[in-house]
Amino acid sequence: MKNIAVIIETDVSKSGREEVKEICFGMITIAREKNCELFAFVINADIQALKPDLKSFGIANILDIVLESDLQYNPVVRAKAMVKAVEKFHIDAVFGLCTPMGKDLLPRMAAQLDAPLVMGCIDVDLQPDSHTKNCLAKTLQYSGKAIATIKTRGNIPIFGVKPNAVKPVKAQTDTRILRFDGIDLDATKLKLIQTGRNDKSADINLSEADIIIAGGRGMKNPENFTTLFKCAKILNASVGASRVAVDEGWVPYSMQVGQTGEKVNPKVYIACGISGSIQHFAGMKTSQMVIAINSDKDAPIMSNSDYYVVADALEVIPELTKLLSSTQPKAANLPNYGVGNKF
Numbered sequence: 001m002k003n004i005a006v007i008i009e010t011d012v013s014k015s016g017r018e019e020v021k022e023i024c025f026g027m028i029t030i031a032r033e034k035n036c037e038l039f040a041f042v043i044n045a046d047i048q049a050l051k052p053d054l055k056s057f058g059i060a061n062i063l064d065i066v067l068e069s070d071l072q073y074n075p076v077v078r079a080k081a082m083v084k085a086v087e088k089f090h091i092d093a094v095f096g097l098c099t100p101m102g103k104d105l106l107p108r109m110a111a112q113l114d115a116p117l118v119m120g121c122i123d124v125d126l127q128p129d130s131h132t133k134n135c136l137a138k139t140l141q142y143s144g145k146a147i148a149t150i151k152t153r154g155n156i157p158i159f160g161v162k163p164n165a166v167k168p169v170k171a172q173t174d175t176r177i178l179r180f181d182g183i184d185l186d187a188t189k190l191k192l193i194q195t196g197r198n199d200k201s202a203d204i205n206l207s208e209a210d211i212i213i214a215g216g217r218g219m220k221n222p223e224n225f226t227t228l229f230k231c232a233k234i235l236n237a238s239v240g241a242s243r244v245a246v247d248e249g250w251v252p253y254s255m256q257v258g259q260t261g262e263k264v265n266p267k268v269y270i271a272c273g274i275s276g277s278i279q280h281f282a283g284m285k286t287s288q289m290v291i292a293i294n295s296d297k298d299a300p301i302m303s304n305s306d307y308y309v310v311a312d313a314l315e316v317i318p319e320l321t322k323l324l325s326s327t328q329p330k331a332a333n334l335p336n337y338g339v340g341n342k343f
């Protein structure tokens with residue numbers, strides 16, 4: 001029997017309740033295999049609130065990691081605590097997410113454990129054969145044009161799973177809670193001076209978003225991006241951008257999607273005034289549904305989208321926002337845009 005750890009990320013719902021981030025369930029689905037026992041690693045969270053969801057996805061053990069430190073959000077501190085938990089519970093493999101937290105945490109854990117690390121996994125086989133401890137991980141390469149199968153050798157492989165890579169599948173089990181505290185973090189040699197909110201940060205991270213609404217040169221100026229933010233708020237979406245919008249200084253680089261920006265994997269990607277260059281496409285081609293709003297019916301994004309609207313995005317976005325914010329949207333209120341789909 002293998003002990004498998006999954007590192008859980010949490011969010012606070014609109015009702016103020018702590019909950020497991022949706023993107024964790026796909027990761028758990030990938031990590032769950034027969035002859036394996038799942039340990040959910042959760043730091044300083046409301047375990048009772050998280051338990052029903054973790055139980056319904058086959059987590060046998062919830063490890064309640066208690067960090068009494070001002071630096072509880074610091075990746076150096078978190079990595080140390082996680083490594084101690086891995087050692088104490090004889091963990092054979094670790095799964096985390098390719099989110100900002102995972103990208104900070106997993107390489108540090110791999111370095112401390114001298115463990116093999118594969119980031120960007122879309123699938124993992126923990127037991128390809130019965131003779132070795134080797135595992136196989138699949139990752140996307142060359143902007144998603146190829147799939148690589150990577151064999152890990154050595155103990156405690158660590159896998160960073162791409163959000164939304166697979167559909168979550170439930171599997172009820174009995175779940176117990178284990179408390180893990182008293183972790184000595186003196187050795188981190190860090191002292192927290194101050195924390196404060198960065199008003200420029202996006203509310204929902206691009207790599208985790210289920211819905212992204214992105215703007216390009218067609219948005220014309222930074223003021224028009226505020227219409228995207230308004231629409232995103234109603235859709236519970238994150239706002240992305242093409243490189244042109246970033247290079248023009250309309251939005252920060254952290255919002256850039258593409259080959260030299262963020263690689264995203266949302267359920268819905270709405271591209272507004274974006275032509276669909278190869279470099280932009282490289283960052284969003286794995287979106288489950290692409291909707292394009294462009295004034296040029298021949299723009300490359302149109303033939304790479306599931307649905308498109310031939311129209312001025314500066315007119316459509318405010319109309320859409322108005323419709324979405326009304327309780328009973330009426331399609332008949334929409335102006336007569338050219339609408340199509342590729343099917």
Ligand SMILES: Cc1cc2nc3c(=O)[nH]c(=O)nc-3n(C[C@H](O)[C@H](O)[C@H](O)COP(=O)(O)OP(=O)(O)OC[C@H]3O[C@@H](n4cnc5c(N)ncnc54)[C@H](O)[C@@H]3O)c2cc1C
Nearest residue numbers: 216217218242243258259260261273274275279280295313
């Ligand atoms: C090495 C390299 C790396 C790169 N990396 C990236 C990257 O990571 N991400 C990225 O995005 N780009 C990247 N680029 C740049 C890329 O080649 C394109 O230049 C860029 O994606 C184009 O951005 P855009 O679609 O916003 O602008 P454009 O290509 O100029 O397209 C603007 C679109 O808006 C439409 N439009 C105009 N007005 C309106 C309106 N009112 N309503 C609706 N539609 C309108 C136009 O019809 C047009 O299709 C990279 C380039 C290189 C060489």
